[in-house]
Amino acid sequence: MIVFSVSWVLGRYDFDIVVIGGGIVGLWAALDLSMRGLSVALVERSVIGGETSGKFHGLLHSGARYAVRDPVSARECIAENKVLSRIASHVIEDTGGYFVAVTREDEEYYDEFVEGLRRNGIPFKEVPPQEARREEPELSRDARIVVEVPDKVVYGKDMVVSVALTAFNHGALILEHLEALEIRRGSEGLVVRVLDKLRGEPLELSARAVVNAAGPWAGEVAKRAGVEAEVMPTAGTMVVYARRLTRRVVNRMRPPSDGDIVVPYEAYSIAGTTAFLVEDLDHVEPMEEEIEFLTREAAAMLPRIASLPVLRAYTSIRPLIKMGKETEKAGREATRSFQVIVHPEPRGFFTVLGGKFTTARLVAEKLGDEVAGFLGVKKASKTAETPLAGQDPYQELRELRSLGQDLFQETIKGLAGSMDEERGRTAAYTAIHYLVSAHSRKKLGLL
Numbered sequence: 001m002i003v004f005s006v007s008w009v010l011g012r013y014d015f016d017i018v019v020i021g022g023g024i025v026g027l028w029a030a031l032d033l034s035m036r037g038l039s040v041a042l043v044e045r046s047v048i049g050g051e052t053s054g055k056f057h058g059l060l061h062s063g064a065r066y067a068v069r070d071p072v073s074a075r076e077c078i079a080e081n082k083v084l085s086r087i088a089s090h091v092i093e094d095t096g097g098y099f100v101a102v103t104r105e106d107e108e109y110y111d112e113f114v115e116g117l118r119r120n121g122i123p124f125k126e127v128p129p130q131e132a133r134r135e136e137p138e139l140s141r142d143a144r145i146v147v148e149v150p151d152k153v154v155y156g157k158d159m160v161v162s163v164a165l166t167a168f169n170h171g172a173l174i175l176e177h178l179e180a181l182e183i184r185r186g187s188e189g190l191v192v193r194v195l196d197k198l199r200g201e202p203l204e205l206s207a208r209a210v211v212n213a214a215g216p217w218a219g220e221v222a223k224r225a226g227v228e229a230e231v232m233p234t235a236g237t238m239v240v241y242a243r244r245l246t247r248r249v250v251n252r253m254r255p256p257s258d259g260d261i262v263v264p265y266e267a268y269s270i271a272g273t274t275a276f277l278v279e280d281l282d283h284v285e286p287m288e289e290e291i292e293f294l295t296r297e298a299a300a301m302l303p304r305i306a307s308l309p310v311l312r313a314y315t316s317i318r319p320l321i322k323m324g325k326e327t328e329k330a331g332r333e334a335t336r337s338f339q340v341i342v343h344p345e346p347r348g349f350f351t352v353l354g355g356k357f358t359t360a361r362l363v364a365e366k367l368g369d370e371v372a373g374f375l376g377v378k379k380a381s382k383t384a385e386t387p388l389a390g391q392d393p394y395q396e397l398r399e400l401r402s403l404g405q406d407l408f409q410e411t412i413k414g415l416a417g418s419m420d421e422e423r424g425r426t427a428a429y430t431a432i433h434y435l436v437s438a439h440s441r442k443k444l445g446l447l
C-alpha cells in the first residue's frame, strides 16, 4: 500500500526532507529517510541514474582494489558487498573476480596486495594460472599469479529503479526533471526553489531539512544554498566491447591505475578506466586516445579484447572528496570513502560527498543518522535488513497499473522466455521507472 504524507500549505508543499539529486546516493537517502517515517521528496534535474550512477563499470566491489592504499573504503566495500548481495540479489550477478599479475612489476605487488586483503577481511584464494585459464580461457598466457576475490556485477539501471521503487513504496516522491535552483531559509525550515523543466515553470518546496546528494554537482548545489562543499570532480572513461569474454571480473594486480579492469556486463565486456580532473561538469566525452589506451591495457589481461568491435564508450565523473591540492594524481589517490557535511548555515542543510555505487546504501545510512538526529527522530536505519522491491519486475508492473498500463505489462511480459528476454527485463524496469516518476508528479499535480 502506498501512503503519502504531502500537505499543501499556502501554495507551498511541505515535506520533512527534500533530497536534491537522483543518483544512487540520493535514492538510497530517500529510501532510508522514508523508512524512518519521514516524508521525502527527491528532486532530480534530469532522470534518475542519468549521470554517474548510470555510467560506471557495474562492479560491485569486493574492496580488493582499495585493500592496500584505501583501507577504509576497502572495508566499506566488502561489508556492503555482503549487505547488497542479501537484499538486492535480483540485480547482482555473483561472477567472482580475478586479480591477475601479467608482468614482473605486477608480481612485485603481490605480497602487499595479499597482506591488504588479509588486513581488511576480504576473502581470497590464490588460483594456479593453469587452473585460472581453464576457468577463463581468454586469460593471457602471461598470467603469472591469479588471486580470486568476491567481486560481483551490479546491473546499474535495475538497481537504481529498484531503490527508487522501494522508496516510492515507502511514500517518497521521486520527482524527475525538477532542478534545484536555490535553497534558502523560510519562515519555518528551508525552502527549495525548483524549475520544472518539463513545464518550464518554477515552484517552491518547503522542508525541515534539505539533503544535497548532487554527486559531482554537490559543490554547485552548495553554492545555491550560499555555502561551500569541496568536490574534486574526476572523470573516467569506459569502453563497451561486443562480447562477454569472461565469467569473472578481471582486474590487474597493481596499485589503482588507469586501465586496470574488465567487467563482464550481460553479454558485453566493459573496460575501464581513466582519471582526469574536469572543470566543465556538463560536457565530458570519451577521447579516441582513451579508447585505444584502455583497449591496449585490457588486452594485456585478455588479448582477444583487441579484436572485438567497440560498441561505444562513455565518460562520467566521480564526486570525490577534495583533499589538499587538485592534481591528476590526487584524483587517483583520493579516498573512495565518503563524508557527510552538516552545514551550520543554513540550518538543516546537509551535503554528502564521495562513496561508490557499491557503498551508497551505507553513505545514506550515515547521512540518515545525521538528518534524523537533527529532526529529533529516533528510528534507526532499516535498509540493511529490507529486501529491495523489484525482484519480479513484471509483477511490479501489475501493481502499478493504475495508470492503465495492463496491456503494456502484458506486451513486455510476452518477451519472457524468448530470445529477447533480457530486453524485456530492461523494458520492464524502464516502465517501472516511468510509473514511479509519473505517479510522483501526479501526486503534486504536476502531470
Ligand SMILES: Cc1cc2nc3c(=O)[nH]c(=O)nc-3n(C[C@H](O)[C@H](O)[C@H](O)COP(=O)(O)OP(=O)(O)OC[C@H]3O[C@@H](n4cnc5c(N)ncnc54)[C@H](O)[C@@H]3O)c2cc1C
Pocket: 020, 021, 022, 023, 024, 025, 026, 043, 044, 045, 046, 047, 048, 049, 050, 051, 052, 053, 054, 055, 056, 057, 058, 059, 060, 061, 178, 179, 180, 181, 213, 214, 215, 216, 217, 221, 234, 235, 236, 237, 238, 272, 273, 274, 316, 317, 318, 319, 354, 355, 356, 357, 358, 359
Ligand atoms: C569512471 C567511473 C567508474 C566507476 N565505477 C564504479 C564501479 O564499477 N563500482 C562502484 O561501486 N562505483 C563506481 N564508480 C563510482 C560510482 O559510480 C559513483 O560514486 C556513484 O555513482 C555516485 O553517485 P551519486 O548519486 O553521488 O552521483 P550521480 O549519480 O552523479 O547523481 C547526482 C545527481 O544529481 C543531479 N543533480 C545535479 N544538480 C542538480 C540540481 N541542481 N537539482 C537536481 N538534481 C541535480 C544529477 O543530474 C545527478 O543525477 C565509478 C565512477 C566513475 C566516474
